[in-house]
Amino acid sequence: MGSLGSGRPASENTGKSCRREAPAVPGIGRRYDMSGMDDDSVVATAEDGATELPPPEPATSFARPPRSNELRRLDPHYVPLQRAVGWIVTAVVSVCSLAAVGILWLTGDLPWIARLLLVPGWLLVTLGIGWLSYAWPAVHYRHVSYTLDDEGIEIRTGVWWRQVMSVPRSRVQHIDVSQGPLERSYGLGRLVLYTAGTDHSRVELAGLNHAVAFGLRNHLLPRGSDDAV
Amino acid sequence: MPSERRLHPLSFVFVIGGQIRQLVVPGLVVLIGAGSAGLDWQGWVMLFVVPYAIVALLGTLSFRYRFDAGELVITRGFVFRNERHVPYGRIQNIDAVQHVLHRLLRVVDVRVETGGGDEPEARMRVLPIAALEEMRERVLAGRAARAVQSGDSPAGAVAQTVAPQRRALLTLGPRELLLAGFIDSKGLIIVGAAFGLLWELGLFDSTVNVLLGEQVSSRGVIRQAVGALVGGRLPSIGRMAVMVLAFAAFVGAIRVLSMIWSLIRLWGFQLYRVADDLGTEFGLFTRVMATIPLRRIQTVTVRETPLHRVFRTAAIRVDSAGSDGAEGGAARRESLAPIVRRADLQRVLGEVLPDVDVLAAAWSPVDPRGFWRAFRSSLVLAVLLTLPFIAMLRWWTLAWLAVLVGWAWVHARLYVKHLAWAVGDQAVLFRSGYLWRELTVARFNKIQAVTLGESPFDRRARMASVRVDTAGAANASHRVDIPYLARHVADGLYRRLAGEAARTAFRW
Numbered sequence: 001m002g003s004l005g006s007g008r009p010a011s012e013n014t015g016k017s018c019r020r021e022a023p024a025v026p027g028i029g030r031r032y033d034m035s036g037m038d039d040d041s042v043v044a045t046a047e048d049g050a051t052e053l054p055p056p057e058p059a060t061s062f063a064r065p066p067r068s069n070e071l072r073r074l075d076p077h078y079v080p081l082q083r084a085v086g087w088i089v090t091a092v093v094s095v096c097s098l099a100a101v102g103i104l105w106l107t108g109d110l111p112w113i114a115r116l117l118l119v120p121g122w123l124l125v126t127l128g129i130g131w132l133s134y135a136w137p138a139v140h141y142r143h144v145s146y147t148l149d150d151e152g153i154e155i156r157t158g159v160w161w162r163q164v165m166s167v168p169r170s171r172v173q174h175i176d177v178s179q180g181p182l183e184r185s186y187g188l189g190r191l192v193l194y195t196a197g198t199d200h201s202r203v204e205l206a207g208l209n210h211a212v213a214f215g216l217r218n219h220l221l222p223r224g225s226d227d228a229v
Numbered sequence: 230m231p232s233e234r235r236l237h238p239l240s241f242v243f244v245i246g247g248q249i250r251q252l253v254v255p256g257l258v259v260l261i262g263a264g265s266a267g268l269d270w271q272g273w274v275m276l277f278v279v280p281y282a283i284v285a286l287l288g289t290l291s292f293r294y295r296f297d298a299g300e301l302v303i304t305r306g307f308v309f310r311n312e313r314h315v316p317y318g319r320i321q322n323i324d325a326v327q328h329v330l331h332r333l334l335r336v337v338d339v340r341v342e343t344g345g346g347d348e349p350e351a352r353m354r355v356l357p358i359a360a361l362e363e364m365r366e367r368v369l370a371g372r373a374a375r376a377v378q379s380g381d382s383p384a385g386a387v388a389q390t391v392a393p394q395r396r397a398l399l400t401l402g403p404r405e406l407l408l409a410g411f412i413d414s415k416g417l418i419i420v421g422a423a424f425g426l427l428w429e430l431g432l433f434d435s436t437v438n439v440l441l442g443e444q445v446s447s448r449g450v451i452r453q454a455v456g457a458l459v460g461g462r463l464p465s466i467g468r469m470a471v472m473v474l475a476f477a478a479f480v481g482a483i484r485v486l487s488m489i490w491s492l493i494r495l496w497g498f499q500l501y502r503v504a505d506d507l508g509t510e511f512g513l514f515t516r517v518m519a520t521i522p523l524r525r526i527q528t529v530t531v532r533e534t535p536l537h538r539v540f541r542t543a544a545i546r547v548d549s550a551g552s553d554g555a556e557g558g559a560a561r562r563e564s565l566a567p568i569v570r571r572a573d574l575q576r577v578l579g580e581v582l583p584d585v586d587v588l589a590a591a592w593s594p595v596d597p598r599g600f601w602r603a604f605r606s607s608l609v610l611a612v613l614l615t616l617p618f619i620a621m622l623r624w625w626t627l628a629w630l631a632v633l634v635g636w637a638w639v640h641a642r643l644y645v646k647h648l649a650w651a652v653g654d655q656a657v658l659f660r661s662g663y664l665w666r667e668l669t670v671a672r673f674n675k676i677q678a679v680t681l682g683e684s685p686f687d688r689r690a691r692m693a694s695v696r697v698d699t700a701g702a703a704n705a706s707h708r709v710d711i712p713y714l715a716r717h718v719a720d721g722l723y724r725r726l727a728g729e730a731a732r733t734a735f736r737w
Binding site for chain 1 (some may be wrong): 701
């Protein structure tokens, strides 16, 4: 597991943003103490059993002991990042629909009852999307976790339709670590595993600390030349 | 320095011919459709073809290949020179196709494929037949030599490297090909294409007139029939008899066409084994010769339609990773055996999957509570399909619903009864379907990812499904996707498969 540490140097780049204040993330703090969860503790858990990580709780209903390591969670900054994305979507949708409402109001030949309903309808839609983009990221965060061991990685996702996927290390063809502009400002990155499979030829794990993503990549990259094509 | 080889002198004919065909076939359709107005359009096409012909000619003239110690080396180009090295060990398939013209000139169109990418690694259009044989031997010998050196060859391989024996596994005679055509009914495709063309060109009605000798509007028949059904006005007995007869004749004609097509396409079908490769060879006019290395096979699927069962036969397909994107590349190989007598099934499967005993697998059923879930979902579907017709059916709705409930019950019962899975020493097996039965085998070392899924319905019933992802699965192919497992069973299966996959090394 020491190879995870090799992701550390990369964290220099993103360290500034990673080490901002303990995330004041309403909605998830109730259940987890996030204060200690910077990249160091996440990286270190497996080996020296640091206790700063939130206790692995049965996030999904798969009631069985984790393989050889405990459940690891995404970076808590993923919640505000997704909320930010949500706000942008909400703003765009509400502005566009407001314009549509305005055009309908001015030019449409509508019965008065429809006119009366237009504005409350728009308000309802906007509030609904806004509420979803606030609440959903925390729910989603609670339902994503992964386990890592010598054999590979196991990823749990899904709130309603849940799935646990196991990708053995020997099946990983290549790995990307990517980062968009918003993710960069939050110090996050996404790990993309490519397998030779059909449905899961691309397995994405978004919302990781950028340094942790590099560590995972180093851990999962195929070793040796035993799997000649 | 090993001697260099060239393409067949007539190669450029085929290169240009291929291009012209691509242009001319749609061109002809347009010409027929547009009448004589499109004639000067042909001149334009010729303008495009001329420079292309020159490029193609230069390309084929510059094409060279040679067999080095460990690799096939291909050089091409006069101005922009390109040299490609393909190690023998990486070559997965050497496919060869012969159309009628190829056969007249005794040449073959050869594709050399390796593991990755959508395109063949090398396409040799065209080689003399002797050159293909030489290439096969060189590649086999080169691959075997490499395997012996690295010491990872199977025990028997050393003996086989000396003289690769070709051993027939399955040979299909005309009778079996006709049977395969009868069962497969590929004729529908031909009929569909012909219909489409006739309709497009407005010839449909006139054709029908010529055939029937009187003024019958083809569209009118269907409209009348639908009108009769919807309006509740029953057509006369005679008319109904004509309709039924016509339908029967249509179905029969499709079957006959399919049988003829199968006979032409698969003429002289043979599945054989050379060292560690499987090969197929078939075709009356277009002769196809394809190979699949045994270790390249990702999943094997045995399919049984009701007609297969009547004639005590089955069909075997394999998914092999590789150039699916190339035109027909996978399609040519995937049908390993279009039809196999049940008596031969064991033997052929034994050759394809030497270490998995497919027919003697210890099957486990899915959770019996799956019946209620399958029943409920069919029932919901049935009710949704009935809703739009309530106004029309009135009180008949109740009778219709009773029929649907009965159907849902029987369907769910049979469906869940025929779901089964098995885990052997080397592979996971899954079968499903009661009328169209399919059985898929995925070896552990071909598993790319294992997924345990829980839908909200699964959670309510404390169930889960286990799904295995393999390389090269076509969209329509049967997968190992086992539903309705009790959760502790699913957990165990998932753990086992994930562990087995992690312990084995994946090789293409």
